Structure formats: structure tokens, C-alpha cells
Amino acid sequence: MTSSTKTSDSQLKSKDKNDHDVIYTLRTAHQNQTQHLILADQKANVLIGIVAVTLTILLSRIDYVTTFFNGQEKLFRYGIGAFFIIETLALLMAIMVILPRTASILRSKKPEEMPNALHFGFFSQINEGDYVSYISNTITDNESARRLLAKDFYQMGKVLTRKYHYLKFAYSLTIAGFMVLLALIARWVFQLG
Numbered sequence: 001m002t003s004s005t006k007t008s009d010s011q012l013k014s015k016d017k018n019d020h021d022v023i024y025t026l027r028t029a030h031q032n033q034t035q036h037l038i039l040a041d042q043k044a045n046v047l048i049g050i051v052a053v054t055l056t057i058l059l060s061r062i063d064y065v066t067t068f069f070n071g072q073e074k075l076f077r078y079g080i081g082a083f084f085i086i087e088t089l090a091l092l093m094a095i096m097v098i099l100p101r102t103a104s105i106l107r108s109k110k111p112e113e114m115p116n117a118l119h120f121g122f123f124s125q126i127n128e129g130d131y132v133s134y135i136s137n138t139i140t141d142n143e144s145a146r147r148l149l150a151k152d153f154y155q156m157g158k159v160l161t162r163k164y165h166y167l168k169f170a171y172s173l174t175i176a177g178f179m180v181l182l183a184l185i186a187r188w189v190f191q192l193g
Helices: 003-062 062-069 073-098 128-138 142-192
Strands: none
Touching: 003 062, 003 073, 003 142, 062 073, 073 142
């Protein structure tokens, strides 16, 4: 075996290892983003549950609660009204997090014109045979697989940005609403004492 053959073999092994590392890194990052998507949806669902239960309890006991605000019904009405409005907005923001956004209808049914070949919202609009043929011809080596995965990775990041934006507002509004409610309760407690 000559030294050039040894060098060529070691370069090939090194390139294969590097290709594996790149795909592994992209796949791991892709899995992490998928977990973040799931986490955002779970947080939004928990928030929806908390706000919905709180609103239900308060609405079902509104007559009973107003008896504690003798002589200050106007303050109570404004405060509780503000609470309901703020919490309803928080509820809507949390719903926006979990509301599925379907892919837009493709203008062309050509697979090569899909914005993201790995997203079901796009490829489900294309004939199965055309899609399978397109993917088979597109993913020919590690580089082409990396490009498709990176494109999907980027678009998942865009979805995450939108979800966490709405989630941030939902949490902020929920906290603001509960601060209004706590202020009403504090006012009532200090009125007693």
C-alpha cells in the first residue's frame, strides 16, 4: 500500500465522519426545536386552563362576590371588568399559540416550487408520485439532505418565533389581570380593617 492510498483512505474516512457529524448536529438541533414547539403548545394549554377556570369561577360567583363591596360596587365593576377584559385577551393570545396555521395553497402543483419539501402542509398538496420522485431526485447525497433539513430547521424557527411572541403576551396579560384582581382583593381587605 502506498502512502498516497493511505492518505486518500484517511481523508475519505475523515470526510465520512464529518458528514455524519454535520447531519447529527442538524438532526439534534431539529429535535430541540421540535421540543420547543411542543413546550410552547403545552404552556399555552396550561395557561388556557388556568384562565378559563378562573373566569368560570368568578363568573359563577359574581353575585356573591359583589356583596363584599358594599358601597363600592362601581369600583368593583370597573376592576372586575378590567380583569375579565385582560384575561380574555390573554386567553385569545394563548389560543393563537396553539392555533394551527395551515400552509398556503400552492400556486403551482410542481414539487420543486414548494417552499418547504419536508412540511406536510406543502407536500400534501402535491401528487404522491410527483412528490416521491422529487424527493428521490433531490436527496442524492449528504449535502442535499443537509440543505433540505436546514430549510425546514429555519422555517421551524420562524414558527417558534411567532408562538413564543404570542405566549409572552399571553403570560404578561395573565399576570396583569391577576394584579388587577389582587388590587381589588387588597382594597377589600383594607376596607375591612
